[in-house]
Amino acid sequence: MLTTLPKVSPNSMVARVLLSFLATAGFFYVNIMPALVDGLRQSLGFSNKKAGLVGSCNVYGAACGAFLIAFLIRHINWRLTAHWLLVGLIAMDLASMWARSPYALMSVRFSHGFIGGMLVGLSDSIFARTIAPDRTFGVLLLVQVLLGGFGVMTLPLFVPKLGINILFATLVAFSVTTLLMLQFLPEYPVQHQSGAKTDGSQIPKVKLLLGLFSVFLFQAANMGLFAFIIGLGKSYGLALAFVSETVGIADWIAIVGALLVIVVSTRFGLTKPIIIGMLLAFIGTAAFRYSDVKWIWIAANVSTGIAWNFVISHLLGMCARFDTAGQTAVWSGFASKMGLASGPMLASFMLGAGNYSLLIATALVLLTGATLSSAIPAWALDRVSNAVSSTQSSTTSPAGVTS
Numbered sequence: 001m002l003t004t005l006p007k008v009s010p011n012s013m014v015a016r017v018l019l020s021f022l023a024t025a026g027f028f029y030v031n032i033m034p035a036l037v038d039g040l041r042q043s044l045g046f047s048n049k050k051a052g053l054v055g056s057c058n059v060y061g062a063a064c065g066a067f068l069i070a071f072l073i074r075h076i077n078w079r080l081t082a083h084w085l086l087v088g089l090i091a092m093d094l095a096s097m098w099a100r101s102p103y104a105l106m107s108v109r110f111s112h113g114f115i116g117g118m119l120v121g122l123s124d125s126i127f128a129r130t131i132a133p134d135r136t137f138g139v140l141l142l143v144q145v146l147l148g149g150f151g152v153m154t155l156p157l158f159v160p161k162l163g164i165n166i167l168f169a170t171l172v173a174f175s176v177t178t179l180l181m182l183q184f185l186p187e188y189p190v191q192h193q194s195g196a197k198t199d200g201s202q203i204p205k206v207k208l209l210l211g212l213f214s215v216f217l218f219q220a221a222n223m224g225l226f227a228f229i230i231g232l233g234k235s236y237g238l239a240l241a242f243v244s245e246t247v248g249i250a251d252w253i254a255i256v257g258a259l260l261v262i263v264v265s266t267r268f269g270l271t272k273p274i275i276i277g278m279l280l281a282f283i284g285t286a287a288f289r290y291s292d293v294k295w296i297w298i299a300a301n302v303s304t305g306i307a308w309n310f311v312i313s314h315l316l317g318m319c320a321r322f323d324t325a326g327q328t329a330v331w332s333g334f335a336s337k338m339g340l341a342s343g344p345m346l347a348s349f350m351l352g353a354g355n356y357s358l359l360i361a362t363a364l365v366l367l368t369g370a371t372l373s374s375a376i377p378a379w380a381l382d383r384v385s386n387a388v389s390s391t392q393s394s395t396t397s398p399a400g401v402t403s
Helices: 013-025 033-044 048-075 078-098 102-127 133-162 165-182 205-226 229-235 240-253 255-264 271-290 294-320 327-351 356-394
Strands: none
Touching: 013 078, 013 102, 013 133, 013 165, 033 048, 033 133, 033 165, 033 205, 033 229, 048 102, 048 327, 078 102, 078 165, 102 133, 102 327, 133 165, 133 240, 133 255, 205 229, 205 271, 205 294, 205 327, 205 356, 229 240, 229 356, 240 255, 240 294, 255 294, 271 294, 271 356, 294 327, 294 356, 327 356
8 A cells, every 4th residue: 555645635525526436436326237247148148138138137236235235334444445445346347358258257357346345334334423524425316427427428439339348348347447546545533422323213114214214216117217228318319429418418417406515405304305306207207208309218217317316315314314324224225225236126127129118117116116105205204303493492492502
């Protein structure tokens, strides 16, 4: 390790960008999932089912890795661990270049996902050690959207000429770049803070399970469609260059959803924003049935992208509010990754010879389930929040000084 290099300020914007690259390195393949799935189909001749399963194995591995690191985070040297995890990612991406059978690639990508999931979990724990970690998560989303949009826009155009290895080489280059950036990050020691701890028995388990289920269903609905979005566009007669460009630009515009979360915050509670966001996602997803009309294709991509960023932020925040120790936040991250993995797997079984209408219909059913399962926990948390606000207001003088 290059310990003599200068370190950036731990809470500076530069540090937040470097940390965002660290987290993105473990999960960047998700941001370019459409390019990966379509590349496997075009370059290696995989069926929709086998290409989708490769993508699912990648994310299932990430879910397992993220779950494991939650139990290890306080007992490891984060910097040394990050180095080894990045080296592991590079090794798995290089191995992916040699794997040509679907089942060999599923095994390699599961291992890659497992390592990447550990790196993402490790990075999230470092985020929590910064001042105003929400800003760091905001920078992370910005980095992922910008790089993911660029990747989806450009990489599919290189696959016909250079083959699927151009995607794995891109992932290797990203990990190598992150490994260099890591040298400039300062130490982020674990802060041992005293305070109230949440007893797991006090968590409303039914409401929490409903919240986790809504996260799972919402992510499965969106990623199941997103993983095959390039094939969907081409099935409606749209040119590959047009499809890639519009999907990439829509990814960039979708950052509006994250910005809206910051602006709206919790001033309107959870229920109303979630319902409105789910409605936008539903309408945008249904509009994909008319993708042969170019402006509808563009509008569908933009609306679903904005809704995705907006709603998932609220759903994860909703689950995190069930305890103060962060335990439910870890579970919501696990449910999110399981949804991201299960969506492409379910879609791969349903597509068959290319039945994209069935895929759209399935996504709509999952979105409906996510809406219904999120309503009760969101409403319950809003009631608690309103009760606390009323209590605080009753004990506050007109001048704003608490009695």
